[in-house]
Amino acid sequence: NAGVTQTPKFRILKIGQSMTLQCAQDMNHNYMYWYRQDPGMGLKLIYYSVGAGITDKGEVPNGYNVSRSTTEDFPLRLELAAPSQTSVYFCASGVGGTDTQYFGPGTRLTVL
Amino acid sequence: DQQVKQNSPSLSVQEGRISILNCDYTNSMFDYFLWYKKYPAEGPTFLISISSIKDKNEDGRFTVFLNKSAKHLSLHIVPSQPGDSAVYFCAATSDRGSTLGRLYFGRGTQLTVWP
Numbered sequence: 001n002a003g004v005t006q007t008p009k010f011r012i013l014k015i016g017q018s019m020t021l022q023c024a025q026d027m028n029h030n031y032m033y034w035y036r037q038d039p040g041m042g043l044k045l046i047y048y049s050v051g052a053g054i055t056d057k058g059e060v061p062n063g064y065n066v067s068r069s070t071t072e073d074f075p076l077r078l079e080l081a082a083p084s085q086t087s088v089y090f091c092a093s094g095v096g097g098t099d100t101q102y103f104g105p106g107t108r109l110t111v112l
Numbered sequence: 113d114q115q116v117k118q119n120s121p122s123l124s125v126q127e128g129r130i131s132i133l134n135c136d137y138t139n140s141m142f143d144y145f146l147w148y149k150k151y152p153a154e155g156p157t158f159l160i161s162i163s164s165i166k167d168k169n170e171d172g173r174f175t176v177f178l179n180k181s182a183k184h185l186s187l188h189i190v191p192s193q194p195g196d197s198a199v200y201f202c203a204a205t206s207d208r209g210s211t212l213g214r215l216y217f218g219r220g221t222q223l224t225v226w227p
Contacts, residue, residue, distance in 0.1 A: 004155070035217075042116065042201060042217030043156070058214070090155050100146070101215065103155030 002026055004104035006091050012110045013081040021076040021107050023091030031096040032074040034058075034066065036087040037106075043090060049074055050096065081111045115139045116204050118218035125225050131189040133221050135202030138183065142204040146215065147176060147187050150199045159200070160187070192225045199223075 007022045025032065030051045035043040045058030049068040063085060065077040074093075078085060088108050094101040117136045125131045135145075143164040148156035162169040162176045162185065169176050175188045189196055202218040 040121070040219060042114075042118075042219045043215075044217070045214060048214065092155070100158035100161070103148075103157065105153065105155050 004091055004093055004102050006089075006104035006107050008107060009105070010108045012112060013078075014112060015081060015083065017081050018077070018079050019081070019109075021078075021089055021091075021109075023074045023076065023104060024072050025074075025091075025093040025102070026072065027093060027102065028071060029093035029095055029102075030071065031094045031101075032068065033092040033094075033101060034064070034074070034076045035090045035092065036060065036085075037090065038087050046076065046089075078109075083111050085109065086111045114218070115142075115216050116202055116218040118200075118202055118221050120221050121219070122222040122224070125192045125223065127194055127225055127227050128191045131187075131192045131196065131223055131225065133187040133189075133200050133202075133223065135185045135187075135218055136183055137185075137204050139204070139206060139216075140183070141206035142216075144205050145176070145178060145185050146203045146205075147174075148201040148203060148217075150201060150220070156201055189223075192223075194225050194227060197223055197225050 004025045033048045034046040037043045044060045047066040049055045055066050088106045090106045091104045092101040146161040147159040149159045150156040160171050160174045178185045199220040201220045203215040
């Protein structure tokens with residue numbers, strides 16, 4: 001049972017490049033979330049999904065897109081990378097409601 | 113606008129003593145609160161939670177206290193151990209009536225427990 005896995009661990013992008021951050025969970029959780037954590041700040045919700053085929057925006061969705069074609073996977077897409085997207089990105093999953101969320105180890109992204 | 117505030121970015125405590133981490137919130141709709149612990153290069157892990165219908169929840173060395181009138185909660189760690197050194201995030205949600213569980217996080221407090 002690997003829990004929540006994220007790839008890559010680190011990435012440097014040039015302004016305007018695109019990339020997809022991968023997230024997978026093997027706990028059969030319906031709910032999945034993407035957060036970003038800027039230096040000295042708390043985690044902010046980017047997008048979330050309540051099940052395959054269903055996604056919705058969080059607090060800071062601009063510049064990102066998501067899809068959820070399976071229960072296990074929830075990739076986050078950056079189309080035109082900007083320096084403001086330099087951050088650590090965490091994926092999480094859970095059964096929903098007030099139950100705990102399980103986080104992946106994070107992807108550290110730098111946009112230069 | 114920060115709805116969950118952790119005003120102390122760091123706390124240093126001697127091993128064996130009590131660590132008290134504080135958290136304030138502004139949204140009176142929040143009705144469930146959680147503490148997460150984060151080690152470097154890892155994702156946050158759930159530590160303890162409390163519902164707004166309670167004022168205290170205890171789990172081993174960890175106790176969370178909730179003061180709804182003051183919109184304040186605190187995490188007590190007794191006794192503190194060097195392995196407790198980590199960043200602690202306070203989180204809150206107002207989604208108790210729904211199934212989403214969207215969390216709002218504070219900025220975190222770096223706890224250092226020294227021998």
